[in-house]
Amino acid sequence: MFDVEIGAVLLIVLHAAIVFVAAVYISGNRRPSAAIAWILAIIFVPYLGALAFLLVGFGRLPRRRREKQREVNELILARTEGLEQLSHRDEWPDWLVSAVRLNRNLGALPMVGGNRAGLLPDYDGSIACMAEAIDTATDYVHVQFYILVLDTVTQPFFDALARARARGVRVNVLSDHLAGLRLPNRRETLAAFDAMGAEWRGMLPLRPFRGQWRRPDLRNHRKLLVVDGRLGFTGSQNLIDSSYLKPANIKRGLRWHELMVKLEGPVVRELNAVFITDWYSETDVLLPFDASPVVLDPSPDLLDAQVLPSGPSFENDNNLKLYALLIHKAEHRVSITSPYFVPEESTMLAIVTAASRGVEVELFVSAIGDQALVYHAQRSYYEELLRAGVSIYLFREPTVLHSKHFTVDDDVAVVGSSNMDIRSFSLNMEVSVLVHGREFVDRMREVEDDYRVNSDKLELADWLNRPLPAKVGDNLARLTSSLQ
Structure with a gap:
């Protein structure tokens, strides 16, 4: 009996010691809400909570990868003068100057003028357009997609890459290592790259026995294509069938709806800098930067654009800071599209x-979700948004609205791979493009108008009357969003 009592006391002391050490360590340089969530997890499920923190509680990449990011940032900042020439600086809203400076200071890439941008909201049409661009390549093609699978839908893209290689064009490809392991056709996909002679690398590989280990849920979520530094594509779309080839999705008839943007002009070299950085991180090979002088096209219809890479390779949540700033500066209208909407406190405060x-303020989200915890966590924010006067539109099933973008007033937009959620702000490597141009925003409004036609507007009274189990599930899921 005495031994049992001593053992119980020792366990209590050990538990208290773990909680104390965790409280001191976890609270350093971490959001209070996240720190409290982790500490509560360790208190109530002490050993499992501590193990979970050791696995996924560290929010940055290994030091060597962050050093590579800083090294490339210095190279970018030292490039040829002229990159910050702007076509329409005199047309900017006054507040945009500070947003551009923020991005430059935190993400290292400048705002550049002389660009064209086209929107690609059609899933298969986007893939066809990218394949056509690859067919014009004479020097190199850089491909980077979180998910990249050879299937009947993406076959034209792979065929275009093979034709480029046959012409002697260099093809470098990045896709996420872990995501590739979870999806079909991996062997066929890698075999296709080998057969055509393309160089492929998996991003953020998890191979503990080779010394490649990091927090498992830190992922490179970027989607981009660069052809010869002339043409660039980025946005929300992965390269895979719109059902993601998952039996459950196919059974439910789910299809993903995306938005990609096609870029021409000096901003493409900035998008290419993002690829070069990630290629260097995965291969230790630093591809050459384009440092040639910028010659701006004086045409009045051209856009100013700034590429914003973000994620755990940076020392700050730079996309979070940009999004919060843009929303705070809005004077007339903000339209947000985010399939996974679990906002950090400052973003939520800015929106409300x-x-x-x-x-x-309007928010476009899907009526259905493919990730249960995130889906229910985001629903827990709807009541506060509705009470503040935010219009919420639920895109009708069976389509999953996966586009990621937002517009501010009449002439500023952001398009890219980043959701407006805590994961995209802190844990995923993302890329977005800040665009200034009234005509471009008008075209973005047409996309948003289409969303509105295909959505049901959520009313506060209906939302408050939803079943009690749904409310409980939403609120419990919200608690997990802080474990970051």
Whole structure:
């Protein structure tokens, strides 16, 4: 009996010691909400909570990878003068100057003028357009997609890469290592790259026995294509069939709806800098930067654009800071599209504040979700948004609205791979493009108008009357969003 009592006391002391050490260590340089969530997890499920923290509680990449990011940032900043020439600086809203400076200071890439941008909202049409661009390549093609699978839908893209290789064009390809392991046709996909002679590398590989280990849920979520530094594509779309080839999705008839943007002009070299950085991180090979002088096209219809890479290779949540700033600066209207909407406190405050001061704020999300915890966590924010006056539109099933973008007032937009959620702000490597141009935003509004036609507007009274089990599930899921 005495031994049992001593053992119980020792366990209590050990538990208290673990909680104390965790409280001191976890609270350093971490959001209070996240720190409290981890500490509570360790208190109530002490050993499992501590193990979970050791596995996924570290929010940055290994030091060597972060050093590579800083090294490339210095090279980018030292490039030829002229990159910050702008076509329409005099047309900017006054507040955009500070947003551009913020991005430059935190993400290292400048705002550049002289660009064209086209929107590609059609899934198969986007793949066809990228294949056509690859067929014009004479020097190199850089391909980077979180998910990249050879199937009947993506076959034209792979065929175009094979034709490029046959012409002697260099083809470098990056896709996520872990995501590739979870999807079909991996062997066929890699075999296709080998057969055509393309160089492929898996991003953020998890191979503990080779010394490649990091927090398992830190992923490179970027999607981009660069052809000869002339043409660039980025946005939300992965290269895979729109059902993601998952039996459950096919059974439910789920299809993903995306938005990609095609870029021409000096901004393409900035997008290429993102690829070069990630290629260097995975291979230790630093591809050459284009440092030639920028010659701007004086045409009045051209856009100013700035590429923003973000993620755990940086020392700050730079996309979070940009998004919060843009929403705070909005004067008339903010339209947000995010399939996974689990906002960090500052973003949520910015949205609610904007709506409360009379800005027209609308949020487009899917009526259904493919990730249960995230889906229910985001629903827990709807009541506060609705009470503040935010209009929420639920895109009708069976389509999953996977586009990621938002527009501010009449002439500023952001398009890219980043969701407006905690994971995209802190844990995923993302890429976005900040665009200034009234005509471009008008075209973005047409996309948003299409979303609205295909959505049901959520009303506060209906939302408050949803079943009690749904409310409980939503609120419990919200707690998990802070474990980052």
